[in-house]
Amino acid sequence: MVYEENKTEAVEMRHIISILLENEAGALSRVAGLFSARAYNIESLTVAPTDDPSLSRMTLVTTGTDEIVEQVCKQLNKLVDVVKLVNLTDDVHVERELILIKLVAEDERRDEVKRIMDIFHGHVIDMTDTTYTVEVTGDSEKIDAVLKALEHITMLEVVRSGQLGMARGDKGIV
Amino acid sequence: MELTGAEIIIECLKAEDIDYVFGYPGGAVLHIYDAFYKQDDVQHILVRHEQGATHAADGYARATGKPGVVLVTSGPGATNAVTGIATAYMDSIPMIVITGQVPKHLIGNDAFQEVDSVGITRPIVKHNFLINDVNDIAETFKKAFYVATTGRPGPVVIDIPKDITAEKVAFEYPSEINMRSYNPAVVADEGQIKKAVELMVKAERPMIYSGGGVIIGNGSEQLRTFTRSLGYPITQTLMGLGAFPASDPLSVGMLGMHGTYEANMGMHHSDLLIAIGARFDDRVTGALEKFCPDAKIIHIDIDPASISKNVKVDVPIVGEVTQVLDAVNALLEKAAEKTNKGAIEKWWAQINEWRAQDCLKYDRESEIIKPQFVIEELHKVTNGDAYITSDVGQHQMFAAQYYGFDKPRRWINSGGLGTMGFGLPAALGVKLAFPNEEVACITGESSIQMCLQELSTCKQYGLPIKIINLNNGYMGMVRQWQEFFYEKRYAMSYFDALPDFVALAESYGHVGIKVEKTADVRPALEEAFKQKDRLVFLDFITDREENVYPMIPSGAGLNEMILV
Numbered sequence A: 001m002v003y004e005e006n007k008t009e010a011v012e013m014r015h016i017i018s019i020l021l022e023n024e025a026g027a028l029s030r031v032a033g034l035f036s037a038r039a040y041n042i043e044s045l046t047v048a049p050t051d052d053p054s055l056s057r058m059t060l061v062t063t064g065t066d067e068i069v070e071q072v073c074k075q076l077n078k079l080v081d082v083v084k085l086v087n088l089t090d091d092v093h094v095e096r097e098l099i100l101i102k103l104v105a106e107d108e109r110r111d112e113v114k115r116i117m118d119i120f121h122g123h124v125i126d127m128t129d130t131t132y133t134v135e136v137t138g139d140s141e142k143i144d145a146v147l148k149a150l151e152h153i154t155m156l157e158v159v160r161s162g163q164l165g166m167a168r169g170d171k172g173i174v
Numbered sequence B: 001m002e003l004t005g006a007e008i009i010i011e012c013l014k015a016e017d018i019d020y021v022f023g024y025p026g027g028a029v030l031h032i033y034d035a036f037y038k039q040d041d042v043q044h045i046l047v048r049h050e051q052g053a054t055h056a057a058d059g060y061a062r063a064t065g066k067p068g069v070v071l072v073t074s075g076p077g078a079t080n081a082v083t084g085i086a087t088a089y090m091d092s093i094p095m096i097v098i099t100g101q102v103p104k105h106l107i108g109n110d111a112f113q114e115v116d117s118v119g120i121t122r123p124i125v126k127h128n129f130l131i132n133d134v135n136d137i138a139e140t141f142k143k144a145f146y147v148a149t150t151g152r153p154g155p156v157v158i159d160i161p162k163d164i165t166a167e168k169v170a171f172e173y174p175s176e177i178n179m180r181s182y183n184p185a186v187v188a189d190e191g192q193i194k195k196a197v198e199l200m201v202k203a204e205r206p207m208i209y210s211g212g213g214v215i216i217g218n219g220s221e222q223l224r225t226f227t228r229s230l231g232y233p234i235t236q237t238l239m240g241l242g243a244f245p246a247s248d249p250l251s252v253g254m255l256g257m258h259g260t261y262e263a264n265m266g267m268h269h270s271d272l273l274i275a276i277g278a279r280f281d282d283r284v285t286g287a288l289e290k291f292c293p294d295a296k297i298i299h300i301d302i303d304p305a306s307i308s309k310n311v312k313v314d315v316p317i318v319g320e321v322t323q324v325l326d327a328v329n330a331l332l333e334k335a336a337e338k339t340n341k342g343a344i345e346k347w348w349a350q351i352n353e354w355r356a357q358d359c360l361k362y363d364r365e366s367e368i369i370k371p372q373f374v375i376e377e378l379h380k381v382t383n384g385d386a387y388i389t390s391d392v393g394q395h396q397m398f399a400a401q402y403y404g405f406d407k408p409r410r411w412i413n414s415g416g417l418g419t420m421g422f423g424l425p426a427a428l429g430v431k432l433a434f435p436n437e438e439v440a441c442i443t444g445e446s447s448i449q450m451c452l453q454e455l456s457t458c459k460q461y462g463l464p465i466k467i468i469n470l471n472n473g474y475m476g477m478v479r480q481w482q483e484f485f486y487e488k489r490y491a492m493s494y495f496d497a498l499p500d501f502v503a504l505a506e507s508y509g510h511v512g513i514k515v516e517k518t519a520d521v522r523p524a525l526e527e528a529f530k531q532k533d534r535l536v537f538l539d540f541i542t543d544r545e546e547n548v549y550p551m552i553p554s555g556a557g558l559n560e561m562i563l564v
């Protein structure tokens, strides 16, 4: 009857949640505040306006047991600014993340970086005499793999966008 | 015709049928106060501290079911209101708090008396707004009242920069509001209701566990019909008292940390728990891993997030309590006959055996005044019909255990946040709402000092409430925990510079009576309630080390109570 009894079986899983919210001042802090106030995890969070400028779309990655994530979703749904929420994890969906890396690229490194970018379908988008800035998009596993492949090269700066997600198929979230 | 922002605020309050606003002026709200001065449709009640304003509005809301309205200035006015907003939030009380803000061009400048009121209150409100444009005032008020009073109610803060209260615009109050992101109307699932009724009929050891949601949702009538048609035992939470009459034999009293033996044992041994408008608070469940080990659980609540939050339930039903119980009652008209009479009879026999423990017994012969005795006598003198507010501590638990509430909205206390200082201002709000009813504030000598200044407000508006001060010279509840769990090391729980409460009450223009002997309790109460138009402060000098029993220590299960 009680969660604690099942604690040993309760496995923490990664969940990716898509949220449509009013594009209003403060809406983002309501979501972020909820996570800190209730001690829920946020792994990544991205937010930007949609094609309808009065709405923002947020993709949030969190980890927790099924019970906790159910609570997270219910609490998010309770926020007056939240218009709609979908836990993408429940269904087939696509995920993408963008990474930008500025790395030291001199002499033979310049070719090597370009070859790695070819393999990962990435691009060099800026350069100086001594550096390249590259971009790669993909799911988190691919992004992790890129970082691993470049591990031995000095990276000056790394920025990841956090996950974006969308359900597969012909239905939209609204 | 064009109105100023300040005048529009008044018009909005009128449109919402608001008769009282509890507030305190300051720079950022002076335009609004000027608008108040020029009209008398909405009466402004001047408190002595913004915390008092919030509790008074809250008490008013709890007693009437209508939203309470508060008006405070920016900066310290807003921060002083925070405790009261959180108090209302924890108990789901509809409230509108209007906070003044510095003029728009100064926001973010660390201007004089500027705080980020929306930011500070965000985690303790149902929703909040910062109005940026005089054109938005009317719609924002409409939304605020709609959000505060529908679904699971709660406080809503509206922050208004000073400059826009002076700007002018044509006023029109929206007759309807539609918010795409907020839709509180839920219709409970019929299938779930059928499933629940099936379980109810089959149960052998059922327990109805009803909470504050029944009172807030005005479901007392339905709850009574429901409970009586099944003839099952019912226990109520601290917040739910009065929804079902305490004097009805089906009532086994309050449950939880200081609940009755029969209620907690009944919970623990039940095979079906019917939770209605209750939220499985930690003070109710005791140790979660030991909670109701054999019970299937039905949970009726308006808030889906309340369901399966602490305890996983078997049959969740999301809906308005009135609507759900009406549907359940309709099904029970035929089904109630099919209950398992034999098993239920045995169950009642067991419950009555627990009852025979008489867990609320205390020394009735004591010459030193027992706090329990004062509450029982108060019940008699007021025919059990008074509005009772309380503060937080032992006196609150004694009031809950011994007053015996038969009607909803008569028991007004801060259950969720446990805010000392709530009782007096709340009583003031109740008395304004019901001038012809008896209103008493049960308090302790520590709690009463937290919002004592409101005695002055009571004087100004002629609010003859009765203050029942159970004066044990200790922060009794803190002392009790220190006695039980810290080997009587009474760290900071003793007051050795108490005021003379009689003189204090008199200095505010009220009547003070000190009562030191058990024999004087009844006459003093009678004398106090005879004084219809005076506030009477009754200072009962009670047994210093009386404890609240039964008690479930933290970490224990509901079947592991400490009894007297």
Ligand SMILES: Cc1ncc(C[n+]2csc(CCOP(=O)(O)OP(=O)(O)O)c2C)c(N)n1
Binding pocket: B391, B392, B393, B394, B395, B396, B418, B419, B420, B421, B443, B444, B445, B446, B447, B448, B470, B472, B474, B475, B476, B477, B478
């Ligand atoms: C604002 C606030 N501060 C502290 C507490 C912690 N607290 C709970 S009960 C209590 C003692 C209350 O003493 P008193 O009002 O004299 O009542 P008694 O328990 O003696 O009846 C305290 C300090 C609280 N509930 N609220």
